[in-house]
Amino acid sequence: MNSILNIIKKLRPIHRVVLSIIISGLIFIIVPSELPVLPRILITWLGFAITYISICWITIFTMSVTEIIRKASIEDGSKTFVFLFVILASFACLFTVLLMVMGFNDKNISQWFMVLIAVGSMISSWALVHTLYTFHYAHLYYKTKGGKGLDYPGDEKPDYLDFAYFSFVMGCTFQVSDVEISSKEIRRVALFHGLLSFALNTFVVALTINIIAGLIH
Template identity: 40%
Template sequence: MVASVASEAGSNEGGVKRSHIRAGTRVLFSFGAGALAFGIVALLMPWQVATLIGWSASAAVFISSVWVSVGRMDGGATAEFAMREDDSRAAADLILITASAASLLGVALTLLKASGESGSSRVFISAIGTLSVILSWGAVHTVFMLRYARLYFAGGGGIDFNDDETPNYMDFAYIAFTIGMTYQVSDTAVTVKDIRTTALRHALLSYVFGTGVVAMLINVVAGLLNR
């Protein structure tokens, strides 16, 4: 399998080089887009709404840029991309996950603002809050998708995909989003401690995040029904 991965990685090196963006650069670009969106919206709307729109723009740019880069990679390109040296990854991951969690507080403040509004204004603010939560959820699990790929290829395996082919990013997305939605792995056995520990942290974060998401969506629906 190692030889196969190396061979596939070599054949895909050119495509990986073209698609590789350092994690820190990707995050800075995403937050730059969010800051621009915030600056424009803040001229027209309350700061709570502008903040959520800014964060939503950041999360959308991050998710889109990741999936444009890795979404169509095969196993060899995935291995090459995942194993590239990038000392900005840990900080970038921490910033994104922290910002995603903090955005829930922003949603709560925005919903508080929406409670004082009526009609289309309340619907719009509530919709922005809901969109922000969805994008935050997607950003967190996209970060973990990338992390599982790094751990897998750096350690020479550790997840049994029940398949002889080298896994690509869609396989790691399957792991990440399954844990994100169910707080457990399904038919893919985890066989090494590093990945198992990461999966545990991911499941705990997903549970806290999911609880907050459900609570806020109930709040949004209740608010709209009572308007």
């Protein structure tokens, strides 16, 4: 078990992407071809997102602060990688809402099935965005010696769970009351993150409205 965890911890972002693509590709092949294209694509995306998130969170839970300081830049990937991945996940959320609107008009598909994969895709897309930002904040913090840019309460060096706390609370409330931002670069990243989170949360509300309206009719 430990050897498997060590292998997963050593995976770079590109390796995680490749592994997730392979698994989602297998899922696409396994899914019955009788299903319409939109549900098949969403199920495939769901497989990709869950695989990638699972790998990331194994790293988040098992990597020590010492390892984070040494590998933060590697775990984050490039700025282009982070940006493109976040945009991909955001468009997946849009695609989910589109599927909900179109899918409820298809009488050949169970409404509850549509709800399940749509909600699952929305949640996984939302979680993927903030998981990516977890690694990005860690990289920005530890790219300077000793780490700076986010002032956490206490004297302990923050680990990935601390950065996940900052990222996900920012994603939920657009602010974190007990962590102060002291870096201009992180402040700008947090600004974009907050705006993106507002848009994603708006789509969650839109999805909920579509689900209720679809089930009523």
